[in-house]
Amino acid sequence: MAGKGGATPATYSPSPTTNRKKKPPIFKEDWVRPDGRGFHQCRPAFFRTGAVNAASGSAYAEFGNTKVIVSVFGPRESKKAMMYSDIGRLNCNVSFTTFATPIRGQGSDHKEYCAMLHKALEGAIILETFPKTTVDVFALVLESSGSDLPVVISCASLALADAGIMMYDIVASVSVSCFNKNLVIDPILEEEIGQDGSLMITCMPSRYEITQLTVTGEWSTTKINEGMQLCLDACAKLAKIMRSCLKEVASDSQE
Amino acid sequence: MREIQLPLSQTQKVRLQKALEQLESLSTKVNSDASVIIADSIHVNHEDGVLKGHGTADLNGEVVATLCGVVERVNKLVYVRALRSRYKPEVGDIVIGRVVEVAQKRWRLEINYNQDAVLLLSSMNMPDGVQRRRTAVDELNMRCIFEENDVVCAEVRGFQHDGLHLQARSRKYGKLNRGQLLTVPPYLVKRQKQHFHHLEEFGIDLILGCNGFIWVGEHVEAKDDMIEDQVSQSDSQVLFPNKNCVSLEEQEKNYTILETRKYISRAANAVRVLSTLGFNITLEIIKGIIDLSLSMNLDIHDMLGSEFCVLVAEKEAERRSSMKKRR
Numbered sequence: 001m002a003g004k005g006g007a008t009p010a011t012y013s014p015s016p017t018t019n020r021k022k023k024p025p026i027f028k029e030d031w032v033r034p035d036g037r038g039f040h041q042c043r044p045a046f047f048r049t050g051a052v053n054a055a056s057g058s059a060y061a062e063f064g065n066t067k068v069i070v071s072v073f074g075p076r077e078s079k080k081a082m083m084y085s086d087i088g089r090l091n092c093n094v095s096f097t098t099f100a101t102p103i104r105g106q107g108s109d110h111k112e113y114c115a116m117l118h119k120a121l122e123g124a125i126i127l128e129t130f131p132k133t134t135v136d137v138f139a140l141v142l143e144s145s146g147s148d149l150p151v152v153i154s155c156a157s158l159a160l161a162d163a164g165i166m167m168y169d170i171v172a173s174v175s176v177s178c179f180n181k182n183l184v185i186d187p188i189l190e191e192e193i194g195q196d197g198s199l200m201i202t203c204m205p206s207r208y209e210i211t212q213l214t215v216t217g218e219w220s221t222t223k224i225n226e227g228m229q230l231c232l233d234a235c236a237k238l239a240k241i242m243r244s245c246l247k248e249v250a251s252d253s254q255e
Numbered sequence: 256m257r258e259i260q261l262p263l264s265q266t267q268k269v270r271l272q273k274a275l276e277q278l279e280s281l282s283t284k285v286n287s288d289a290s291v292i293i294a295d296s297i298h299v300n301h302e303d304g305v306l307k308g309h310g311t312a313d314l315n316g317e318v319v320a321t322l323c324g325v326v327e328r329v330n331k332l333v334y335v336r337a338l339r340s341r342y343k344p345e346v347g348d349i350v351i352g353r354v355v356e357v358a359q360k361r362w363r364l365e366i367n368y369n370q371d372a373v374l375l376l377s378s379m380n381m382p383d384g385v386q387r388r389r390t391a392v393d394e395l396n397m398r399c400i401f402e403e404n405d406v407v408c409a410e411v412r413g414f415q416h417d418g419l420h421l422q423a424r425s426r427k428y429g430k431l432n433r434g435q436l437l438t439v440p441p442y443l444v445k446r447q448k449q450h451f452h453h454l455e456e457f458g459i460d461l462i463l464g465c466n467g468f469i470w471v472g473e474h475v476e477a478k479d480d481m482i483e484d485q486v487s488q489s490d491s492q493v494l495f496p497n498k499n500c501v502s503l504e505e506q507e508k509n510y511t512i513l514e515t516r517k518y519i520s521r522a523a524n525a526v527r528v529l530s531t532l533g534f535n536i537t538l539e540i541i542k543g544i545i546d547l548s549l550s551m552n553l554d555i556h557d558m559l560g561s562e563f564c565v566l567v568a569e570k571e572a573e574r575r576s577s578m579k580k581r582r
Contacts, residue, residue, distance in 0.1 A: 077370040077418075126312070126321060133369045161293050164337040166321040168312065169294040206294035207314065246292040250323050 034190050042174070042186040042234055047155070047245040049162040057163025061155035064188065065145035070155045072163040075133035088130035092118040092137045094152055100144040102189075113149055116214065120153045120173065120202040123211035126166040135165055146188035150175045153202055153212075158242055162249070169204035170242050171211060172235040176200075176227045178217060183227055185234055199224065201231035205239040261531065261561045274568040281575050289327075291320040291335060299333055310335025342367045342441040342466040344419055348411040349450040351436065351464035352421070354401050360394055362401050364409070367441065367466045370418050374401075374409055378422040380429070406431040408462055408470065427451055433511050434460070434472020435523045439530040441467035445537075452538045457518035457545065463536060471522045473511045517555060521545050524558040528567050543570065 037043070043064030052058035055071035062068075078089055094113040098105050117139065125135070137159070139152045150173035157171035177187040177195040184191055192198070197217020203210045215224065263271065291297060297318045299305045307313065310322035311333060320326070324337040344350070344366075352364030352372055363371040376389050376397060401407055408428050409421035423429055444463050452461040453474055462470040511519075525544035529536050544567055548558050557563060 075369045130369060161323055164322060164324075164340040166310065167293050168321065170292075204294075206319075243292060246323055247290075250290040250292055250325075 033184065034188060037186075039182055039184050040230060042238070043188075045238060045241050047158055047242055049158060049245060049249050055159075055163070057159050057161070057165070059155045059159040059162055061151055061158070063145075063147065063151045063186070065143055066148060066151050067142040068139060068148070068151050068155045069142060070137065070139045070152065070159040072135065072137050072156075072159045072165065074135040074163075075130035075165070076136075078132060078134045086131050087127040088125075088132075089134045090118055090122055090125060090127065090137065091134055092121065092139070092156075094139045094141070096141045096144060100141045113152065116149060116212065117153060117156060120171060120212040121156060121160065123209070124157065124167050124169060124171045124204055125160065126168060129166045135160070135163075144189065146190070146192050147175050147186050149173070150186075150200060150202075154238060154242065158245065161246055169206045169209075170239060170246070171202055172205055172238040172242060173200065173202040173212075174231045174234040174238060176231055178219065178223060178227070183223070183230060185230055199227045199231065201228060201235060203232060203235050205236045261564055263561050263565070267561050267565045271565045271568055274565070274572045277572040278568075278575060281572070281579060289325045291326055292323045293320060295320045297326055297333060297335075304331060306332045308332045308334030310337060340442075344368060344372075344411045344414075344466070345446075346411055346413055348446070348465040349408070349462070350411060350421065350466045351406060351408050351431070351462060351468035351470050352466070353436075354403055354405045354407060357397055357402060360389070360397075362397070362407070364407060364421065366419075366421075366464075367438070367468060368419060372409075372411075372419040372421050373415075373417060374407065374421045374423065378412060378420070378424065380424055401430060406436050406470065408464070431462070431470050431472060432475075434470055434519055437469040437471065437523055437526050437530075439467050439469060439526065439536060441465070443467070443530060443533070443536050444469070445535055447537075454518075454522070454538075454542065457522070458515050459518050459522055461522060461538065461541065463538075469526055469536065471519050471526065473515050473519065518545075520555045521548055521558065524548075524555060527559060528564055531564060532568055532571075534571060540571065540574075543574070 033039070043066075046062040048060045050058060051060040051069055052071045055073055057072040058070060060067075060069045075088060078085075092114050094117055117137065121137065137156050139156055141148055141152065153171060153173040157167070160167060161170055174186060176199045177184045177191055178197040178199070179191075179195060184195075187195065187198070195217070197215070197219050199216075199219065200212070200214040201210060202212035213228075219227070296314075297311060297320060299318050305318065307318055310320060310324060311318050312321045313319075318333065320335050322335045322337045324335045327334055327336050350366045350372070352366040352374075354362050355365045355371060356363040360376045362374045362376075364374055366372045376393060379400065381387070381389075381393065382400060407423065408431055409423040410428065412420040412422040414420070444465055444467060446465060447463070450463045450465070452463070453459075454461060458474050460470070460472050460474045464470070522541060522545060525541045525548070526536060528544060529540060534540065544558075547566065547570060548555075548563070553563065
């Protein structure tokens with residue numbers, strides 16, 4: 001208001017270069033991933049249960065720079081608005097901290113994550129064991145560095161196990177990105193920006209069952225088969241890490 | 256070693272580990288193979304006709320665990336005892352709850368269970384102490400007895416179609432005032448003959464709720480049943496009691512002396528220490544911890560420090576070993 005009329009523009013517009021999606025130079029023979037991993041190599045994973053004291057169960061997960069914390073509350077009585085149900089109800093919520101993404105507040109775009117998390121976990125939980133009640137799963141992404149949803153799903157399944165919710169099996173999730181002819185497992189944020197397509201598999205490794213399969217972009221049948229096989233192998237390895245984390249807690253508590 | 260989240264020095268870590276190892280050796284040995292996690296297969300002899308219990312499922316003719324916990328076998332029954340589970344009520348349990356809603360002829364209480372518990376107006380002693388039918392006036396006056404966020408002590412009456420029912424038909428039950436409510440994992444409170452304790456030397460009451468809610472408060476004398484009949488008062492006073500007009504005498508009655516407040520805080524911190532260490536919570540151990548803190552001339556806030564926690568673990572190991580020797 002007090003400023004000079006013609007000196008400053010009325011609105012702020014970002015420079016066009018910042019918004020442009022830069023694709024990595026995949027056509028070069030010597031292209032390496034930004035973090036130096038091989039195409040079929042996952043980021044180092046770290047899991048820990050019992051991160052939140054107030055919750056019935058909780059877990060913390062780190063995949064490279066992607067950091068997630070999940071709290072599980074319940075089973076607790078469903079709200080009055082809920083009609084009688086023979087099976088339990090799963091309520092999922094995924095939120096991002098304002099500082100999770102490089103551009104502040106960008107994480108709030110992912111509205112569909114809640115529904116996808118619900119779909120992924122629903123098949124693994126034995127909902128018949130807690131009729132008329134609700135289990136609340138709250139996931140908070142502390143730092144987003146690509147492949148956020150698979151990390152959230154894996155961490156949430158660990159938190160549910162920690163809460164003593166009956167499950168058929170723990171749920172492991174991995175995603176794959178497609179760059180022309182190359183398949184890249186567990187992509188980071190830079191790779192996700194320039195991908196031609198993505199494939200995410202959520203499975204129960206001990207039962208050889210898939211609870212969710214999400215495909216975006218153009219994929220040939222052979223590429224999908226190759227990507228799925230890659231994901232399933234990674235899920236089996238990830239499940240081993242998750243199981244060892246739970247085993248550690250179980251043996252400690254037994255003592 | 257059990258994972259205890261305390262900022263311990265190297266010496267304290269060694270001492271704590273030693274104490275916990277001693278406690279482990281004193282406790283009955285548990286089969287390490289018994290601990291299972293989700294989707295682990297449980298070895299059973301199918302020829303014996305096994306009964307699959309809680310925490311188990313069938314997968315391709317194999318028994319698998321659906322919980323993280325310890326496999327228990329009772330005759331032919333195989334089940335998994337969960338490591339972390341919510342409170343499972345049994346009839347007769349003493350529980351402490353917080354009023355979450357005042358409904359029609361009932362209060363709903365949060366008692367750390369899957370569903371809110373129900374305390375019916377008819378299952379509650381009236382303030383006037385007279386046994387009679389509950390009228391519409393009583394229903395209107397429900398908030399004079401308990402209102403939202405009040406802490407209430409009651410007993411599990413049974414399971415009905417609309418949830419878990421409680422009762423508070425004795426003078427020892429009812430609203431809890433002037434104290435601290437603590438929350439611990441329910442498995443730390445074992446069912447005992449006596450859950451109401453009066454620590455005479457400290458002038459405090461201790462209620463160990465089976466649901467993991469523990470009340471530490473000032474000792475309250477049991478009131479006389481015959482209190483002035485509220486119904487005889489004017490309707491306006493009954494329906495809208497003026498809570499703001501409190502006489503000086505009443506204020507004096509409600510005042511808790513500093514010494515008692517200190518003892519309440521000490522007892523509360525003793526419970527917190529036991530919860531941190533994962534020890535069962537009993538009156539003897541709590542008394543022992545309070546005495547230990549007093550003998551060391553320890554400040555109340557210092558009771559939550561790492562050094563005191565290690566000391567408590569060592570004392571508990573000593574106590575259990577001496578008990579075993581006596582046997």
